[in-house]
Amino acid sequence: MVDIASVSGDERMLADAIERALSIHAPHLEVLRDGDAIVARTRLGRAQRVVIAGHIDTVPVNDNLPSRLEGDALTGTLHGRGTVDMKGGCAVMLALAVALEAPAYDVTWVWYDHEEVEASLNGLGRLARTRPELLAADFAILGEPSNAVVEGGCNGTMRVELRATGRRAHSARAWMGENAIHALATALAALAAYEPRAIEVDGLVYREGLNAVAVSGGVAGNVIPDDAVLTVNYRFAPDKSVAEAEQYLRELFSAAAPELRLTVTDAAGGARPGLDAPLAQHFMAAVGGTPAPKYGWTDVARFAELGIPAVNYGPGDPSLAHTDDERVPVEQIIACERGLRAWLSGA
């Protein structure tokens, strides 16, 4: 699964492979396709239904494919792009989708596209907008990496552009112009000085983050640039709404760099932990361990918006996601497979 590269926008081949595997090996499931998202569900008439979902896309490959197994197949470590985020989880789902013909709850398995790029392209969001009936459930589990323990809720995320406008001139006569790149200096200083806050929500402590993720500007090597843009990503605790997060950024940057224009380009609210739902309690009892907060924004927030309690549970250390040496201990993959199997078998 890891070795079928599937950088966002290029998921077709992996989606085809999953669809084919299900059609051959899981005749007990109804399989549907929407773009490069695959939905496979039981129709057993159980009293409750759960969604178990994972995205199949990854961030760009950076000389870290094909995958490499260090050690043996049961206790070793699998290295490579996507091993953590989140093909480990996707593989557990595929194995259980095939194996469990009669789970204790009806299950809707969802493998979807475009999670690692702008929110408007997200495959789960597309299903929620266009075919919400496919996601109807009493509880949802997202197989995002969580070191095989239950992680509740998630931080929100917002991207803003800070744009500086100047005046072009020949750089030999710079005093005729106004340098837009220089105008980013105080905003960058504010980012460099930012101290991440830790905020407790429903008993779990969420850590925030504020970072430049892109910067660009420049016309030619001898021209004073009239335009420069700094893109900032804010990860905010689920005690704040999207509007409150925006307000916070507007206050911060209007103090630090009042001449820059701030535009929100992308935002998604967080999700409070939601661990008090009865199915969440039952699930935690089945898989064990102490729940932790989820720092990263994940699609549990989409389920929260649909009114479906949801948690993260998957193999891999989330702090290794997107790093070049992404790697997952095989034992965590096995642990998640056992945990979900125990719960879905009615243990």
Next chain:
Amino acid sequence: MVDIASVSGDERMLADAIERALSIHAPHLEVLRDGDAIVARTRLGRAQRVVIAGHIDTVPVNDNLPSRLEGDALTGTLHGRGTVDMKGGCAVMLALAVALEAPAYDVTWVWYDHEEVEASLNGLGRLARTRPELLAADFAILGEPSNAVVEGGCNGTMRVELRATGRRAHSARAWMGENAIHALATALAALAAYEPRAIEVDGLVYREGLNAVAVSGGVAGNVIPDDAVLTVNYRFAPDKSVAEAEQYLRELFSAAAPELRLTVTDAAGGARPGLDAPLAQHFMAAVGGTPAPKYGWTDVARFAELGIPAVNYGPGDPSLAHTDDERVPVEQIIACERGLRAWLSGA
């Protein structure tokens, strides 16, 4: 001449037109061609020879061709790409090359290509490397825009890249990474705080400049970037060598942002005014006015390297060069034609 577009790399048609005009109207000149550079010279056996040179290429057209004459043909203003930089000067040269059959000095007229792009392509530089005998002279005049007054020498120019290296991580767990864009903050603050220095050299005051001309960094909207580059252009007075200019930048940025790696990507020394040369004195007496410093780097520095005193003298306001509303008062074109004619006629 302006309406024959000749953006760098696309000078052939204009070079053809100049060559044809000379072959028809200036039988007293020996005409040579090297790529898209045209060299035309008298062979009168005079005791002294002067080079009068101008580049025929322009920066890219930006909806500012064809040219437009505002007012009448003697007192109006000619608008359009290249009117200032530097087809006004090229036209004066062409008129005088044809008109002056027996100037007081032997004259080598040079129209050349590729001045507005990287130094390695420069047509005058190519002649200096491959056919230096064509440029042999006792004095040189470059028809670069100088508001029709003599501008002595020129500033040097240097471009450096300042590179920050960090460590990638998912932006939801920024504390696992190191943000390379944030690492540019103090270098940008130093640029924003920089006060241009004014330095007197041989009686003329040169104004320096230090500016960011490009900035780039960023991997994806949810990744802490591990690489960011700031490109800086330093325009330095001709009291400093290229090595001294580099030393100045290294000291400035090693104090302001010691973690950045500085690489020189492009450099060209300035030229001291050279106004004490006897032919320069004679020339200034003939054309009148008070000499001024040249801020921009020009090819006078190439003549300085060949040991030939050189000045800038041409129609047009250099601060309008490369602007979209480049425009030249026709009176300045006429003034330059008269000034050079008086001098070359032995006035």
